[in-house]
Amino acid sequence: MKPVALVEGRGVPLGRSDIDTDQIIPSEWLKRVERTGFGRGLFSEWRDDPSFILNQQDFVGAAVLVANARFGTGSSREHAVWALMDYGFEAVVASSFGDIFRNNASKQGLVIVELAEADVAELRDLIEKNPRMVITIDLTRRTIEVAEVAWQREFAMSDTIRERLLNGWDDIGLTLLHEDDISTFETSYDRQHPSAAAQFSAEATS
């Protein structure tokens, strides 16, 4: 994962609530075995509509998606995060997020900014008034800011996730620092809890 400390760019206001991961990336896109190229599938059912916000010239090249309540609920598909990032989004702002989506985003370096519903609405209004304005998200200070209108809010982000994003740390690498702990646990656990699935290995080829 690439380190990320600062996101700077224009925003897209997408005011719908309950945008589930099926809307972010429909299932027909899930058949691919690659990790790239999902940007074309982002919101693909809505992008057929010429008036859909991503089709508007003002919002081409934006980096911050400003959504609404319960963004990214539903299916665990990490493809939703890949699609948002492949399209060019570096951060999503909303008043709440699906748990699995939030987790997936943290593994890929997509910055999740959770603000109070009124603040998210304010930010959407600001963008609608001036789509060209620049939003700055500073992970070090845990702030989101629109300097030209002197709008600033702080947001919560766990130390663990912030450190990982700032350093671009690989989760697996971090866990394997505990290899001794894992092996010790595993050896004793295996004795009491042998794998239940293992016995089916012989049946797999029949």
Place this chain on the structure above:
Amino acid sequence: MGRTLFEKIWDSHLVTSSETGPSLLYVDLHLIHEVTSPQAFDGLRIGGRRVRRPDRTLATADHNVPTDPLDVPVADPISKKQLDVLEENCAEAGITLFPRGHANQGIVHVIGPELGVSQPGMIIVCGDSHTSTHGALGALAFGIGTSEVEHVLATQTIPQTKPRTLAVNVVGTTPLGVTAKDIALGVIRRLGTGGGSGYVVEYRGHAISALSMEGRLTLCNMSIEAGARAGLIGVDDVTINYLRTTPGVPQGDEFATAEKSWREFASDPDAVFDDEITIEAASLAPLMTWGTNPSQVVEVTGVVPAPVDEADTRSLEYMDLAPGTPLSQVAVDVVFIGSCTNSRIEDLRAAAAVAAGNTVASSVRALVVPGSHRVKKQAEAEGLDQVFLAAGFEWREPGCSMCLGMNPDQLTPGQRSASTSNRNFEGRQGRGGRTHLVSPAVAAATAIVGRFAIPHEVAR
């Protein structure tokens, strides 16, 4: 102070522990399938890492397999490639795979319980949000993303920040004709799609104890639709009697030893939950969704509600419904009985009991997709396939099928379905499709009447 079921499982899997940040938990069982695993295996290869415990990993092909007869090849080349890649990855890593056509193949959340590999006290993960299903057996089971799949393949562990616990008490006795699906929809109506976010839910109360294991699997399955990553039910006689019938559990005298340790996996009487809600079972009726998220729920005998916010208005527009319309006047084009929510033997029995001696309305296409080959075989032994076929239902091969429309079983734009699956999101069952979630019995009745109907309306 006593501990909750969740705390017992959490405590017994701690490799490293942190009060403020994530703890590292050991994973008993990692289930994988073709859709969310290829990029994880790729990541392992790029990182020069191996699958740590292929023996604690089990794979099946389910999401995109066609439900056509098995001698019909997979027509879609992209699906075919994904299935082939799963076979290659499993062969390379030494992971047991049940491919299309195998006697143990089926939907991942159907085969885990029925094979007896999902057991009380376990931590079970899978790259699929409906992994919450396995919580019905007293296991902590939750869905993960592909990066986490890669992490579990490489380390057999998962870092997790401790969630809060929510007790959902369903007290009293459910009225006749109210199924586990109706309880699930009732809970989601109450909690909303985000109400369970950050929680592990434990379902408790008389109405829960009274559920069969199949019913409990249905209920836990839909925990994620209320935002909760995991749903749990404590071990009792129903759990033990179910496990006893499965091939994967210790047999003979060893079963008694296992049973003793499994029975520990229930919340202590004085355990305290972070939050609690109570639902009167008597307040429930056969339910269905009317909108485009699973909390938009109404009684099957009711009317389309008036919108209360912009999201409701948008849902009504997408669903092409007018407030005040009785659902009994709304015609359906397709009925789908299947999915990890409702494709087990009890579900098929309930649907067949309604279908027996009746005929599917001429305007309706009705599909029955058993959750696994084992379910299919059992149903055929009971003659349920013949009941369905005689009534005009299609009897198909196992898979996720029309729940998410990754295979050819899809709605066409504008089609309306009554579906026993778990998500009524826009386009979920096919672009432009309109999904209403219902129980198997309501699905069967609706297929026969051609409009939304409860089983009472169908002649027996």
